[in-house]
Amino acid sequence: MEAIQFEKVHFSYEDADDAEVFASDSAFSLCGIDLTVEEGEFVAVLGHNGSGKSTLARLSNALLLPREGKITVFGMDTADEKNAFAIREKVGIVFQNPDNQTVASIVEDDVAFGPENVGVERAEIGKRIDFALNAVGMQDYRHFAVSRLSGGQKQRVAIAGVLALKPKVMILDESTAMLDPKGRKEVMDVVYRLNREEKITVIVITHFPEEALMADRAIVMNHGKIVAQGDPKTVLADEVALANCSLALPKSLELCRRLQERGVDIPDSFDAETIACEIAKRLHGKAVLAQDEQGMLLEDEVAGRIVCQNVHHIYDGETTFSSHALNGATLTVNSGDFFGVIGRTGSGKSTFVQHLNALIKLPTAEKRYKEKKRKKSAPVEETVLRVGEFDLTKKTTDFTALRKYVGMVFQYPEYQLFAETVFEDVAFGLRNFRADMDKTEVENAVREAIETVGLCYEEIKDRSPFDLSGGQRRRVAIAGVIVTKPEILVLDEPSAGLDPLGKKEIMELLHSIHKTWCKTVIVVSHDMDEVAENCNRIALFVGGKVLAVDAPSALFTTDFVKDEGGLDVPFIATIAHKLYEKGIEMHCPYTLKGFVNAVANAGRDGNE
Numbered sequence: 001m002e003a004i005q006f007e008k009v010h011f012s013y014e015d016a017d018d019a020e021v022f023a024s025d026s027a028f029s030l031c032g033i034d035l036t037v038e039e040g041e042f043v044a045v046l047g048h049n050g051s052g053k054s055t056l057a058r059l060s061n062a063l064l065l066p067r068e069g070k071i072t073v074f075g076m077d078t079a080d081e082k083n084a085f086a087i088r089e090k091v092g093i094v095f096q097n098p099d100n101q102t103v104a105s106i107v108e109d110d111v112a113f114g115p116e117n118v119g120v121e122r123a124e125i126g127k128r129i130d131f132a133l134n135a136v137g138m139q140d141y142r143h144f145a146v147s148r149l150s151g152g153q154k155q156r157v158a159i160a161g162v163l164a165l166k167p168k169v170m171i172l173d174e175s176t177a178m179l180d181p182k183g184r185k186e187v188m189d190v191v192y193r194l195n196r197e198e199k200i201t202v203i204v205i206t207h208f209p210e211e212a213l214m215a216d217r218a219i220v221m222n223h224g225k226i227v228a229q230g231d232p233k234t235v236l237a238d239e240v241a242l243a244n245c246s247l248a249l250p251k252s253l254e255l256c257r258r259l260q261e262r263g264v265d266i267p268d269s270f271d272a273e274t275i276a277c278e279i280a281k282r283l284h285g286k287a288v289l290a291q292d293e294q295g296m297l298l299e300d301e302v303a304g305r306i307v308c309q310n311v312h313h314i315y316d317g318e319t320t321f322s323s324h325a326l327n328g329a330t331l332t333v334n335s336g337d338f339f340g341v342i343g344r345t346g347s348g349k350s351t352f353v354q355h356l357n358a359l360i361k362l363p364t365a366e367k368r369y370k371e372k373k374r375k376k377s378a379p380v381e382e383t384v385l386r387v388g389e390f391d392l393t394k395k396t397t398d399f400t401a402l403r404k405y406v407g408m409v410f411q412y413p414e415y416q417l418f419a420e421t422v423f424e425d426v427a428f429g430l431r432n433f434r435a436d437m438d439k440t441e442v443e444n445a446v447r448e449a450i451e452t453v454g455l456c457y458e459e460i461k462d463r464s465p466f467d468l469s470g471g472q473r474r475r476v477a478i479a480g481v482i483v484t485k486p487e488i489l490v491l492d493e494p495s496a497g498l499d500p501l502g503k504k505e506i507m508e509l510l511h512s513i514h515k516t517w518c519k520t521v522i523v524v525s526h527d528m529d530e531v532a533e534n535c536n537r538i539a540l541f542v543g544g545k546v547l548a549v550d551a552p553s554a555l556f557t558t559d560f561v562k563d564e565g566g567l568d569v570p571f572i573a574t575i576a577h578k579l580y581e582k583g584i585e586m587h588c589p590y591t592l593k594g595f596v597n598a599v600a601n602a603g604r605d606g607n608e
Helices: 052-060 081-090 107-117 124-136 151-163 181-197 239-244 252-262 273-282 349-355 399-405 424-435 440-453 472-482 498-517 527-536 572-581 592-607
Strands: 002-011 029-039 041-048 068-073 091-095 168-174 203-205 217-221 226-230 307-313 324-335 338-343 384-387 406-409 490-494 522-526 537-542 545-550
Touching: 002 052, 002 203, 029 052, 029 203, 029 252, 029 592, 041 052, 052 068, 052 091, 052 168, 052 203, 081 091, 091 151, 107 124, 107 151, 107 181, 107 592, 124 151, 151 168, 151 181, 151 239, 168 181, 168 490, 168 498, 181 203, 226 472, 252 273, 252 522, 252 592, 273 572, 273 592, 307 522, 324 537, 338 349, 349 490, 399 406, 399 424, 406 472, 406 592, 424 472, 440 472, 440 498, 472 490, 472 498, 490 498, 490 545, 498 522, 498 527, 527 572
Parallel strands: 041 203, 041 217, 091 168, 168 203, 324 545, 338 522, 338 537, 406 490, 490 522
Antiparallel strands: 002 029, 002 068, 217 226, 307 324, 307 384, 537 545
16 A cells, blocks of 8 residues: 655745745755655655755645645545644654754653654553663653753654654654764664564655665655655666765765776675675785875964863753763864864763853853862862863853854754844854954955855845755854854864765865864764764764774774774774774775775785
C-alpha cells in the first residue's frame, strides 16, 4: 500500500501579500512533483539548501497544503481538513531545529507530550518514554530541564518525542545535523531498526550521503524538482549529477576517485576495508611520509591568544536541575591558530566558547561576587581566563571592548538575526561598538561585510533576513559579526545543516578572513572530517574537561578519540588505521589532498 503519494504537486510560498518578495525566489517551492512512498520503505531525500526538501516534508503531514495537485497519506487527502489529525497521528516529523518542537520544561514531560495528546494509556506512556529515551541515549537526562541541554541533546529529545508516538511514518528533516558522529550513527541505527523490525516507513532528509546509503531508495531534488532517484549506490556514484545539485560524493567514493585521478589503480568502493586493501597492494608495505601543511603560528603574540586554566561552570547551581558543564577546562589557543573544538553533545564545547566573550561570565567577574574566605588547609587551584589582553576573571574588565574583540556566531544563525532588513542587522554591531562612524562609513563597512560573505549587497540589503534560505542566513549572521573585524572569531557549528557546496564556501570564507585580518579562528564542530581538513590544532572535550590538544594527524592517530572521547575519526584517519593494521605506517596529513598526494607519490616510488 502507498504510505504517501504526490500527484503533480506544485507549491509556492507566494501569495497576494508577499508576491513581490518571492517573485524571483524559486527556492522552497515544488514544481510538479510525482512521488510514491510505499508502506515500510526507507527513502533518503538529498538536495541543496532551498531545493524543496523541507517543503516536501511539511506537505507530507498536512502542515502545508499543495497549491496544485493532490497528496494522499494512507489514502487520506491532506487537503481535507477532517483528515488533518489522523494524518499527523500517522506521520511524525523531527525538524532540524529542536527548539521548534520543544513544548515542556522537563525532558520526560516533553517526550510524553505526544502520546498524552493522542490518548495513550498512562502505563503505556511510561514504557514509551523509557523506549524513546534509551533509543537516543538520553535516559540519564530524564529529569533535566530542556533549556539547559546542549543543541545536540535537545535534538535527541526531539527525536525521542516522535519515537514515543510510534508513528507509521517517520520523517527526519536534517534532524541529525547537530549530533556528534557517534550520536548520529546511534540515531540512524534506531531508525533503521524501527524500519526493518517495526515496518515504520522512514523518510530521511539529509546532506550526509552516508545516511542515504542506508536507504532502500535515494531521491535527489534540485530547484523544486526530483532530478534523480533509485538505488542509493547508483545515485550517489554520479559525481557530475551530484555536483550540479551542490552535493558531494560519499567520502569513501571521493577518495577512490581522487586516487584514480592521480594514477592509483583502485576500483570504486563504499567500504573502508576494501579501500585500505587496494591501497595496501599498491604501497607494497612501504611506510608513507609526508609533511603536515601547517600555517605559521605566533605562540608568543598576545593578540589573538587565549589562555584557559581550571575553568568551571555549573548550570542551575544548588538546584535539583544543576549540571556541571565545565569541570576544570584547561587549554591554550595560540595567535594564528585555526583551532577546532570537538566532543560529544554535552561535553562542554558551547559553554566553553561562550566564556570567551563573556556571554557566560566567571563568578569572580560578576559585580555581586564576594570572595569567600579560604581555609589554609584547602588550597584551591587558580582559575585563569585571558583572551588577548583581557583578564576575564576580573569585574573591572571592559566587557564591551571584549565583545568587539571576540566575535561569536552561534549554532542557529536565526537566533542572532532580528532586524527588519539585512542592512540593519549587519549594521547593528557597528552602531554599538563604533558610534564614531558616520553614515557613509557604516554603509561602506556593511557593504564590505556582506560582499565578503559572498552575497550581493544591492540585491540583499533591503530584504528581511527571515525571507532568506538557511545558507544565506548563515552568511548574514557571519557578516553581522565580522563587520567589526574582531581579532578572534568563534563559530559554533558554522556549517551544520548546509549542503556540501555551502559547507565548502563557508570554510573558504573563514580561511580568507583568517588570512587577511582575523588573527585567530575557533570552530566548534561535530564533523571530524571538517576539522581535520581545516584546523591546524584541535581540542577534545570530554565531560567538561580538555582531554587532549594536538594537530589532527597526531590527535586522530590515538585510540582515546574513540575510546575516551566517544567520537568517530575522519574517514582518512580510518583508512590510515586500517593500513597500519596491514603493516603500513601513514605519516601524512589527515586531509583528502594530503593523503592522496602521499599515497600517489609513495606508490610511484614503490613501483620503481
